[in-house]
Every structure is written in C-alpha cells, then in structure tokens.
Amino acid sequence: MNGTVLVVEDDTALCELLTWNLSAEGYEVRATGDGEEALLMVREQMPDAIILDWMIEQVPGIEVCRQLRKDKETAQVPILMLTARGEEEDMIRGFKTGADDYVTKPFSPRELLVRVEALLRRARPSLTGSVLQWGDIELDATSHRVRRGGEPLHLGPTEFRLLRYFMERPNRVVSRQQILDGVWGMDSDIDERTVDVHIRRLRKAINRPGDTDPIRTVRAAGYAMDVS
Amino acid sequence: MNGTVLVVEDDTALCELLTWNLSAEGYEVRATGDGEEALLMVREQMPDAIILDWMIEQVPGIEVCRQLRKDKETAQVPILMLTARGEEEDMIRGFKTGADDYVTKPFSPRELLVRVEALLRRARPSLTGSVLQWGDIELDATSHRVRRGGEPLHLGPTEFRLLRYFMERPNRVVSRQQILDGVWGMDSDIDERTVDVHIRRLRKAINRPGDTDPIRTVRAAGYAMDVS
DNA sequence: CACTTCTATGACGAAAGAATGACATTGCGG
DNA sequence: CCGCAATGTCATTCTTTCGTCATAGAAGTG
Known part of the structure; x- marks a missing residue:
C-alpha cells in the first residue's frame, strides 16, 4: 500500500476512472461525490492526499479546500484540485486557497498519477524509502530513529x-x-x-x-x- | 523578501520575464542559463525553489534535477520544471526524476507564480506568513513572535x-x-x-x-x- | 574425545561529545 | 557616554560511547 488517497468527484464515470487508476498504482482509494461527506471522511481517517473536484454538489470544492486548511488537523493534507474550466482566475483562486496542485479536465490519467506521486513524495517522505524495515523493526534515517514493534530503541x-x-x-x-x-x-x-x-x-x-x-x-x- | 528563487533558463527573453515577475512578487531572484553553473549556485547559496528549463545548454535540465536529488544536501529543494514540449513522456520523466511541478510553454506568468508560491508554502511555510506550530508552541514568522501555551516568549x-x-x-x-x-x-x-x-x-x-x-x-x- | 578455531561476553580505561557557566566584545537605544 | 541585550568563544564538568583485552563458550575436525 503506497498511501491513501481520497477522491472527491461527483461525476461517477470519472470517479471510477480515477479510483481504478489509483488502485492500480497501489494506493488505497476512498471516494465520495459529496463535499460534506468528504470533510467527514477526512476527519474519520486522514488520507495522505486528496483529489478534489472544483464543481461538486452542495459544497463547492474550493470551500472544502478552505475548510480543510482552516482546521489545524487537516491543514497539511496535500490537495490536488481538479476542474473542467480553463479559467485562469479559478486556478489562481484554487492555489490561493491552499491547493498544492491543479489539473484541468480533460487530463491524462498518467499525468494525474505522477502529480499525485509528487505530492506524496513531498508530504510523506516516509513513503519514499527513507524508512528501512525488517519485520517489526523500523529505521528512519532522516530522523535517526529506530523502533521495534512501535517501541523506540536507543x-x-x-x-x-x-x-x-x-x-x-x-x-x-x-x-x-x-x-x-x-x-x-x-x-x-x-x-x-x-x-x-x-x-x-x-x-x-x-x-x-x-x-x-x-x-x-x-x-x-x-x-x-x-x-x- | 519572500524567499530566493533560482531561475535556470537559457532563453534570455524568457529568463528576464521570469526574473521580472518573480522580483515583482518579492522574491530574490538569481538566474543562469547554464546547468553546471546552476549546480554551483545551488551549493553556494541554497535557494528556496528552483525553476528549471528542460532544454538548456550543455547539461539537460533533467540531468540537473537528477544531480540535485542525488545529493542529500539539495534533495529537498522544490523544483519546477519548464518545457517547450507537450510530450507526456517528458513530463512523466520529469516527475519521476524528482520534479515537484511541471509547466509547459507557453505558460501564463501568473500561473507560474502561484505554482511557485504553492511549492514554497509546502517547503518553507514561514515564508508564506502562516503560523508554525509544535504542540503548544506557536511561531509567527511575519510578526516575529513566539508563544508557548499562549504565553509570549522572548x-x-x-x-x-x-x-x-x-x-x-x-x-x-x-x-x-x-x-x-x-x-x-x-x-x-x-x-x-x-x-x-x-x-x-x-x-x-x-x-x-x-x-x-x-x-x-x-x-x-x-x-x-x-x-x- | 582432544584439539583447534572462531565467537560471545563482561569489564575497564580512554576518548569523544555535549551541557554548562563565565567572559569579552559588539551594537544599539537611551 | 552608559547600560543592556545579544553573540561568539573558551574552559570545565558530565555523560555516553568506543576500542581493547581476558576469559568463557561454541563449533568444527580428525
């Protein structure tokens, strides 16, 4: 498992496409088409990244983004915004609201995948190989820490x-x-x-x-x- | 000063455009058109972000990127790659090599600016005016104030x-x-x-x-x- | 088994690395 | 000009870690 990605997208077909592609890359995917529900799901289990459609029902994506950034708990989750529009203003607003990346439809699934990967690489260094493992022993070279079964070792x-x-x-x-x-x-x-x-x-x-x-x-x- | 950006671009006109725009945003900009020199400049003074053209003389941009990522000292610098081509393969290679973002020419200067800002927000949160936190310690970079449990510290x-x-x-x-x-x-x-x-x-x-x-x-x- | 070879272990002094307290210097505002 | 805060350096103390040795133990060998 490479990490958990939350997909917030109300276009069913697109949502499935994303889910399928991300799963194939080894991510655990959870999905919803509803902004409110997305916020709940984030609080329930923090994903490693969020793909967020700008135009979803009820709550606009940008509002979800704002909410997430406002809360200390969720302020650091990497967010990739997705939009049908090509409006530059939208994109800028998206970034200003705290999105980390922004892709416009139609997009190449492969592009999206590598962008998600780039986000995770930056946000979760532990996913990119800085942590060595042997059974229940973990060695993190960056933080110079060693644990066995969760217990820190000296x-x-x-x-x-x-x-x-x-x-x-x-x-x-x-x-x-x-x-x-x-x-x-x-x-x-x-x-x-x-x-x-x-x-x-x-x-x-x-x-x-x-x-x-x-x-x-x-x-x-x-x-x-x-x-x- | 919002941070330091290194621009690696051999098209003089474009280089100046970038420099001008970034400076106007309050960044300190250094620029070069040469890959080797870029590597030297990074070691000399670590920039907060790098804008790197794919097609530069002598050393290709992707090679510069690889070099930077290989060295532990520079592995964390955010890199935005810039390319004239629209080839998807190039983009994917760029990301796989460790680039954090990727923009194709022609691009909107404003888009580039907000993308750079997004990169810095992740890599150097204190540059974007946000408040850094550690447990009950808060550090406000803009007002130069630090509090612990609400109590101001000197x-x-x-x-x-x-x-x-x-x-x-x-x-x-x-x-x-x-x-x-x-x-x-x-x-x-x-x-x-x-x-x-x-x-x-x-x-x-x-x-x-x-x-x-x-x-x-x-x-x-x-x-x-x-x-x- | 008797013997050889290699490894595990406990102890110990030396050395390295870090914390601390003190001090001289500098720059600034009053 | 004086006092104060900040800073860089040093000497000292304290703690942890290192390398070696002597000895005991284990594993091959004939």
Whole structure:
C-alpha cells in the first residue's frame, strides 16, 4: 500500500476512472461525490492526499479546500484540485486557497498519477524509502530513529550505522573487514574483533526478551541480517 | 523578501520575464542559463525553489534535477520544471526524476507564480506568513513572535531563526554545519560548538519548568525537533 | 574425545561529545 | 557616554560511547 488517497468527484464515470487508476498504482482509494461527506471522511481517517473536484454538489470544492486548511488537523493534507474550466482566475483562486496542485479536465490519467506521486513524495517522505524495515523493526534515517514493534530503541551512533548497514543489505553475508570499511570508514585501523563487540551491543539494544535475533553469525565469514 | 528563487533558463527573453515577475512578487531572484553553473549556485547559496528549463545548454535540465536529488544536501529543494514540449513522456520523466511541478510553454506568468508560491508554502511555510506550530508552541514568522501555551516568549534574533529553522524541518536531524548554513549563512566561519550554546539558550527560552523539551540531541549527528 | 578455531561476553580505561557557566566584545537605544 | 541585550568563544564538568583485552563458550575436525 503506497498511501491513501481520497477522491472527491461527483461525476461517477470519472470517479471510477480515477479510483481504478489509483488502485492500480497501489494506493488505497476512498471516494465520495459529496463535499460534506468528504470533510467527514477526512476527519474519520486522514488520507495522505486528496483529489478534489472544483464543481461538486452542495459544497463547492474550493470551500472544502478552505475548510480543510482552516482546521489545524487537516491543514497539511496535500490537495490536488481538479476542474473542467480553463479559467485562469479559478486556478489562481484554487492555489490561493491552499491547493498544492491543479489539473484541468480533460487530463491524462498518467499525468494525474505522477502529480499525485509528487505530492506524496513531498508530504510523506516516509513513503519514499527513507524508512528501512525488517519485520517489526523500523529505521528512519532522516530522523535517526529506530523502533521495534512501535517501541523506540536507543542506539549509540555506531550501533545505528551498523544496523543501517545491515538493513541496507538484507540477506547478505558481510565480512568483518567489509563492515569496518562500510561503518567505520575505509581507512580505519581498528581490530576486526571489535566488530564482534559492536554486534553484541547492537543485539542487546534491539532484542527484547522473546524477540528473534535478526543478526545471524556466519562462522568464519562474518554476519548477515536475514529477512524475516 | 519572500524567499530566493533560482531561475535556470537559457532563453534570455524568457529568463528576464521570469526574473521580472518573480522580483515583482518579492522574491530574490538569481538566474543562469547554464546547468553546471546552476549546480554551483545551488551549493553556494541554497535557494528556496528552483525553476528549471528542460532544454538548456550543455547539461539537460533533467540531468540537473537528477544531480540535485542525488545529493542529500539539495534533495529537498522544490523544483519546477519548464518545457517547450507537450510530450507526456517528458513530463512523466520529469516527475519521476524528482520534479515537484511541471509547466509547459507557453505558460501564463501568473500561473507560474502561484505554482511557485504553492511549492514554497509546502517547503518553507514561514515564508508564506502562516503560523508554525509544535504542540503548544506557536511561531509567527511575519510578526516575529513566539508563544508557548499562549504565553509570549522572548527570543533573541538568532534563537528565533534557529527555532524557525527547526520548525520548518520537523523530525529531521540536522548537523551543526547544516544549522550554521541555514541559520547563520553559508559563508559563516563560526565554530560548530557555538551551535550548542545557542541550542541551550533556545531551550532555556522555550522550556518552562514542566514542559517537554522539543529539541532532541542526536549524539554525533546534530539536533532535531520532534513532532509531539 | 582432544584439539583447534572462531565467537560471545563482561569489564575497564580512554576518548569523544555535549551541557554548562563565565567572559569579552559588539551594537544599539537611551 | 552608559547600560543592556545579544553573540561568539573558551574552559570545565558530565555523560555516553568506543576500542581493547581476558576469559568463557561454541563449533568444527580428525
């Protein structure tokens, strides 16, 4: 699942087209044709992006946009506005109201898809690969945080780099020398045995009682982190 | 000054048009027609957004985009690509390469302006006059005021910029050098340890007894401000 | 089993990194 | 001109982390 997209569009055919395309890209899609309902759905479960038609029944799209931006909870949701008109004024109003992108009908579905992708990339960096995962372990390189089963773990700088090194190379056996080169730097004159000690510290830090140890010792070769 | 925009465009007339329009909107504009030079200019002083023509001499725009995205330092700069062609493939490639928006010539200057504004709103919220928030801390960039739980706080100029710098990058760990570049300016020859001192002053200024400290120290890496 | 080879572990001193308090300097408004 | 706030640097203290070693343990080998 790449993320959740809310489609607000009252033209049934178009709505289905969008839903189909987005689903095919791996997004979870929820849809409605009604502005009021859209606002409710956003509060119920925050989507990662919203595609919002300008001309929908009851509440105009721009009003939905305004409402969303006004509320602190929803002010940051990326919004892509969709309109039949080619009026420049409309577009400008859309942007001024807080829309992040604006596409006019008729549009190419592929264009819409890449634009949605661009929005998500900016709004949710975590969707674009800055977070490494191994089973229930998450490592976020940007925020320098590691969690296991949601619980934050405390790792020293070297343990952090070591874990990242392994998570970037799942299933691969690496020698101590390779680890030294990759984690300490090519020119480190550190004893190979020191790697053992850091492996132990890393294990101690990430394994709570009952957990399975992600790091496999390969005798006479090195270590590896297996996919679960 | 609303922010700095780098225009990369080798059509002199168009370049001037863009420069003029952007300047009129209050942006500080720098311009070049050369891709290599553009990369240098970005490293020299990080702009808040880049308008990048697809067809420029020597290095194609898309290559500039790729280079920028590859480097961790510049990976976050918003890029708006500009092209004469109407080819959908080009557009998709542009987005896939990491562009944030894409406009085809001929375009309306006003459209370009609002799109740039939308990009900046996401990337540098403080430039658009909005109020940044972190839990019960509010920072109003335009009036230079900071409150916590409604109580006004007194920050020195540097502490203010430092706090704004962090609030624009929630959850992100930034090195002392990055902080120096972003808060003091790219060419400051200030000791890295001085950052520590200002962090302390900032902490002292915003944390009243019983408050949680928003600033996390990341040993051997820098600091980060976590979302509550 | 006896032996060799490799790994895990606990302890410890050294070093690194960060927090803190103090101080000199600068710029500004009164 | 003086006082005050802001700023950059330094020395000191404090905490965390690192690298090594000695020893115990485990895994191959013949």
